Amino acid sequence: MTYTKLGLTVMLISLLAVATALTGCPPQQSADGVIVEPPIDDAAQGAGASGAINQIGSTTVLPIAEAWQRAFTSAHPEIKINVSGGGSGTGIKSLADGTAHIANASRGIKDQEIQDAQARGVEPVEHVVAYDGIAAVVHPSVGVDTLSIEQLSDIYSGEVTNWSQIGGADSEIIVVSRDSASGTYESWKEMVIQQGGEAEDRDYTPAALKQQSNEGIRSTVAGTPGAIGYIGLGYINDSVKVLSVSPLGGGDAVVPSVESVQSGDYPVARELYMYTNGEPTGAIATYFEWGLSEEGQKIVQEAGFVPVN
Amino acid sequence: MMKRRAKRISEWIIERLIQVSGVLGIILVLLIFFFLLRNSLPMFQERSLSDLLLGEKWSPTHGDGHFGMLPLLLGSLYVTVGALIIAIPLALAVAIFVAEIAPRWMREFLKPAIELIAAIPSVVFGFLGLLVIGPWIAEHVEAIRVGQFAALGSVMLAFMALPTIVSICEDALHNVPRDIFNSSLALGATRWQTITRALLPAARSGIIAGCLLGLGRAIGETMTVLMVTGNAQVMPQGLEGFLKPIRTMTATIAAEMGETAVGSTHFHALFTIGLFLFIITFAVNTIADVIVRRSEKDIA
Numbered sequence: 013m014t015y016t017k018l019g020l021t022v023m024l025i026s027l028l029a030v031a032t033a034l035t036g037c038p039p040q041q042s043a044d045g046v047i048v049e050p051p052i053d054d055a056a057q058g059a060g061a062s063g064a065i066n067q068i069g070s071t072t073v074l075p076i077a078e079a080w081q082r083a084f085t086s087a088h089p090e091i092k093i094n095v096s097g098g099g100s101g102t103g104i105k106s107l108a109d110g111t112a113h114i115a116n117a118s119r120g121i122k123d124q125e126i127q128d129a130q131a132r133g134v135e136p137v138e139h140v141v142a143y144d145g146i147a148a149v150v151h152p153s154v155g156v157d158t159l160s161i162e163q164l165s166d167i168y169s170g171e172v173t174n175w176s177q178i179g180g181a182d183s184e185i186i187v188v189s190r191d192s193a194s195g196t197y198e199s200w201k202e203m204v205i206q207q208g209g210e211a212e213d214r215d216y217t218p219a220a221l222k223q224q225s226n227e228g229i230r231s232t233v234a235g236t237p238g239a240i241g242y243i244g245l246g247y248i249n250d251s252v253k254v255l256s257v258s259p260l261g262g263g264d265a266v267v268p269s270v271e272s273v274q275s276g277d278y279p280v281a282r283e284l285y286m287y288t289n290g291e292p293t294g295a296i297a298t299y300f301e302w303g304l305s306e307e308g309q310k311i312v313q314e315a316g317f318v319p320v321n
Numbered sequence: 322m323m324k325r326r327a328k329r330i331s332e333w334i335i336e337r338l339i340q341v342s343g344v345l346g347i348i349l350v351l352l353i354f355f356f357l358l359r360n361s362l363p364m365f366q367e368r369s370l371s372d373l374l375l376g377e378k379w380s381p382t383h384g385d386g387h388f389g390m391l392p393l394l395l396g397s398l399y400v401t402v403g404a405l406i407i408a409i410p411l412a413l414a415v416a417i418f419v420a421e422i423a424p425r426w427m428r429e430f431l432k433p434a435i436e437l438i439a440a441i442p443s444v445v446f447g448f449l450g451l452l453v454i455g456p457w458i459a460e461h462v463e464a465i466r467v468g469q470f471a472a473l474g475s476v477m478l479a480f481m482a483l484p485t486i487v488s489i490c491e492d493a494l495h496n497v498p499r500d501i502f503n504s505s506l507a508l509g510a511t512r513w514q515t516i517t518r519a520l521l522p523a524a525r526s527g528i529i530a531g532c533l534l535g536l537g538r539a540i541g542e543t544m545t546v547l548m549v550t551g552n553a554q555v556m557p558q559g560l561e562g563f564l565k566p567i568r569t570m571t572a573t574i575a576a577e578m579g580e581t582a583v584g585s586t587h588f589h590a591l592f593t594i595g596l597f598l599f600i601i602t603f604a605v606n607t608i609a610d611v612i613v614r615r616s617e618k619d620i621a
Contacts, residue, residue, distance in 0.1 A: 186467055191552060191576040192382050215383040218392070221469060221566050222552035222576065235456050236467050 064092035065296055069103020069116030072199055073284050075315045076142055077116055080303050083311055087302070091295045107287055108134050113296060115287040118144065118199065129289075136287045139300060142309075143318035144199055145245045145273035145281035149230065149252040153237050156180045158265040160258045161207055161279055167240060168205045170217030175238065188232050188241035191222040200242050203280050207260055226316060242280075244316030245273065273318045284317065357599055360592035364388070367586055373593060379554040379568075381577070381587040388590045390597070392554045396471070396567040397540055397598075399557050400550060403475025404539040408482045409532055415483075416490035416528075421516055432491070439484040446477045447548030455549060464564055469551035471567040477545045482535035489534060493527020494520055526612050533609035537602050543571040552576060570594045 067077055077095045085093055098106075103115035108129035121136055129136050148164060150156065156179060159167075166172040167185055176182040190197040197216075205214050223229045229241040234251035241252075245268055248254055256265035259279040272278040292300050302308050309319035364373070368388055376389020419431050454476070455468030497520050505515040521528070551566025554573070558565075574591050581588045 184466060198382070213384075215380055218378065218380070218555045219553050219566075221467060222568070224547075224576065232467070232469070236459065238466065 064094055065114060065299065066106075066112045067093060067095045067114040067116060067286075068098055068106040068112040069114075069286075070100040070118040070284070071097040071194075072118035072144060072196070073116035073141070073286070076284070076312055076317060077286075079311045079315050080299075080308060083307070084299060084302055088295075088298065091299070093299070104129070104136070104287060107136060107289060108132050110134070113288065114299075117285045117287060118282065120283075120285065121287060134289045136289065137291055139286045139288065139304075140283045140320055141286050141303060142284045142312040142320060143273050143281055144196075144284050145268055145270075145278060145318045146196060146200055146203070146242050147245055147248055147268040148240065148242050148255040148257060148280070149233055149248070150240045150255060151233055151237050152251075152253045154180060154183075154240070154253065156255070157253075158256045158258065160262070160265075161204055161260045164204045164257065165207050165211060165214060168200070168216060168220070169211075169214040170219065183238045186236050186239040187217060187220040188229050188236075188239055189216055189220040189222060190226075190229065190242075191224060196226075196242070196244065199282070200280075203282065204242075210260065245270065245318055246313060246316040270318050274320070281318070354599065357592055357596045361589055361596045364586070364589040364593040367589075373590075377556055379573070381590055386586055386590070388586075388593075390570070390594060392556050393568055393570045393573050393594065394597070395557050395562075396550070396554070397569040397571070399471045399562055399567055400474040400478060400546055400569055401536060401540045403472055403563055404478035404482055405532065405536055407475060407479035408486055408535055408539075411479070412483050412486035412531070412535070413490060413528065415487045416494055417516055417520075419487070420491045420494035421512075421520065432488075435487050436484050438480060441481075443481065443542060443544040444548070446481060447545040450474075450477045450545065450549035467551060467566060469549055469566055470564050471550055471557065472563040474546045474550040474567070474569070475563070477549055478539040478542055481542060481545065482538045485538050486531045486535040489531030490524070490528045493524040493531065496527070497523045526615050530609045530613040533605050533612070537605045537609070540605070541571060541598065541602050543575050547572040547575050570598050 067081075074095065074097045081093045081095050085091060100115075100117035100119050103112060103117055104121055104125050105128075106112035107115035108125070109132065115136070121138065126136060148159065154175060156175060159178065163172070163178050167178075168187060168189070170187075172178055173185055174182065175185055189200070192198075201216065202208065205216065206212050207214075221232060223232055223241075226243045226247040229243050230247055230249070230252055233239040233241040243252075248268075254268060256267045257279055258265040266272050266278045268278045268280070273281040286300075288296060288300075291297075304320065309321065312319045368376075373388055373390050374394070375391055376387065377391050378387040378389045379392055380387040415431075415435065419428050419435075423431060450473050451469070455470075455473050457468075458473065459465050459468035501519050501523055502515060505519040506512070510518070546569045550569065550572065552568045552572055553566040554568045555565065557563075557567055574594055577587070578591055581591060
C-alpha cells in the first residue's frame with residue numbers, strides 16, 4: 013500500500029466516521045461485528061448485464077479484485093461491481109446469506125461452510141483466480157542460501173535471533189515484516205510462522221520491523237546487513253538475495269519462481285479463490301471469463317501474484 | 322441614513338458569522354471527543370483499563386487479540402521526549418538570537434525562514450529520514466543496526482516542532498518590557514547576564530508554553546514517525562531503546578486502520594488509542610494555554 017493510499021484511507025475513514033457520529037445511526041452489524049450491507053434483490057443475482065455484483069472477502073485477494081474491478085468496469089461500464097474486504101470467512105458467509113455474489117477467499121472453503129451454504133440453498137462453486145507465492149529474501153551479505161519452513165518459523169517467532177544458530181555467520185537477525193493491515197502478513201503467518209497450522213500458538217516476534225509495502229521490505233532488507241524479509245514474487249530484484257525454501261517435514265529446497273509456484277513445488281504458495289453460487293451466468297460469467305483470460309491474468313501478475321496459466 | 326443602516330446590518334451579520342465559527346469550533350471538538358468515546362467504549366467491556374494501559378503485548382490479530390498498549394505509549398514517550406531534548410535548547414538559542422542579538426535586517430529574514438520549516442509536509446521529513454539520514458547513520462554508527470529507530474524519529478520531530486517553539490519563545494522574549502533590559506544593563510550586567518538572568522526568567526511562562534505546544538505537535542505527528550521509526554511494537558529498554566526500532570500510538574492507528582474490519586475489537590482498540598492520544602494532547606494544550614494566559618497577565 014502506498015503512503016498516499018494510506019493517507020486517503022485514513023481520511024476517508026475519519027470522514028465516514030464523523031458522518032456516522034453526526035447522523036447517530038450506527039451501521040447494521042451482524043453477530044460477529046462485521047458490517048453487513050443490505051441484501052440485494054435476487055433479480056440482480058447473476059442476471060443479465062444490469063445490477064451490481066457484490067464481491068466480499070479476503071484481504072489477500074482484495075488487490076486482485078480491485079484491479080479487476082477497475083479494468084473490467086472500464087471495458088464493461090454497464091456492469092457495476094462492489095468490492096470489499098473483511099476476510100475469507102466473512103466473504104463465504106456473505107455468499108451463503110445472499111449478501112455477496114462472489115466470495116473472495118485465500119483458503120479453500122471448509123466442509124462446515126459448504127453445509128451451511130447448502131442449508132440456505134446456496135451451492136458454492138470454486139474458481140482458482142491466482143496463486144499467492146511469497147519469497148523469503150535476505151541482505152546479500154547473509155551467508156545462508158536455504159532455509160526450511162521450520163527455520164523460517166523459528167526466525168519470525170523470535171526463537172532464533174542469530175544467523176549462527178542456523179549455519180550462518182555470528183550476526184543478529186533483523187526481522188522485517190509487513191504491517192498487520194496486509195494480506196501478505198496473514199499469509200506468511202499462516203503458511204510459515206504457524207507452519208500451516210502445525211504451530212498455531214506462534215506469532216510474529218514483536219521485534220519485527222513493520223513496513224507498509226513490498227518495496228518497503230525490499231529496500232530495508234537491501235540496506236540492512238543481517239536482515240530477512242518476505243515479498244511477493246513480482247517484487248524480487250537484484251538488490252536482495254532470494255532464499256530457497258524446503259517444505260515442512262524435510263525435502264529438497266525449491267527456488268521461488270512462477271513455474272515452481274504454478275507446479276506446487278514451492279512451499280510458501282497457495283491458491284487464491286473466488287466462490288460463486290452455482291456455475292456463474294450472465295454478468296458474473298463474463299467477469300470470470302475476462303478475469304481468467306490473458307488480460308485478467310496480466311493484472312494478477314501486476315498486483316504481485318502468480319497467474320494461473 | 323440608508324448607508325449607515327446597511328453598514329449596521331452587514332456588521333451584525335459578520336459578528337454573528339464569527340460567533341457561529343467560534344461556537345462551531347467548540348462543538349466540533351466535543352463531537353470528536355464523543356465520537357472517540359463512543360467507538361472506544363466497547364473496548365473497555367472486553368479488557369480492563371489496566372490490561373490496556375499496562376499490557377506489554379500488542380498483537381491484535383493473533384488469537385483473541387493482545388491489546389497491551391504500554392509498548393505504544395512508551396514508544397510515543399521515547400520519541401517525543403527525545404524530540405524535546407533536541408528541540409528545546411536549539412529553539413531557545415534561536416529565539417534568543419533572533420529576539421535579542423540579531424540585527425534588525427537579519428531578524429526580519431530569519432523569522433519567516435524558520436516559520437517556513439512548518440510549511441514542509443511531514444511526509445517529506447519522513448522520506449528524508451527513511452532514505453537519506455537513516456541509512457547513512459546505520460552505515461556509520463556501530464551501535465545502530467537498522468536505519469529506522471526511535472532517535473531518528475526524535476531528530477525529525479525536533480525539526481518539525483522547532484518553528485512552533487521558536488515562534489512562541491521569540492514572541493515571549495520580545496514582549497518583555499524594554500525597561501527590564503535597560504535596567505539590567507544600567508546596573509552593570511553584561512549582555513549575557515542580562516539575557517540569562519533578567520530576560521529568560523521574565524519570559525519563562527511564554528517559553529514553557531511554547532515547549533508544551535511543541536510537545537503537543539510532536540506527540541501527535543504520524544506520517545514521519547510511521548516512516549522512520551521501524552514500527553516494532555517492543556518495550557523500549559533504557560537509553561538503548563533510543564537506538565532501536567520502536568512504535569508510536571499514532572503510527573499504529575495509521576498502519577492498522579486501513580484493513581481493520583469496522584466494528585471488530587481491533588477497530589475499537591485503535592479508537593481507544595485515539596482516545597488516549599486525544600486526552601494527552603488536550604491536557605498538554607490546556608496546560609500550555611493556562612500558562613500563556615498567566616504570562617500575559619504577568620506582563621500586563
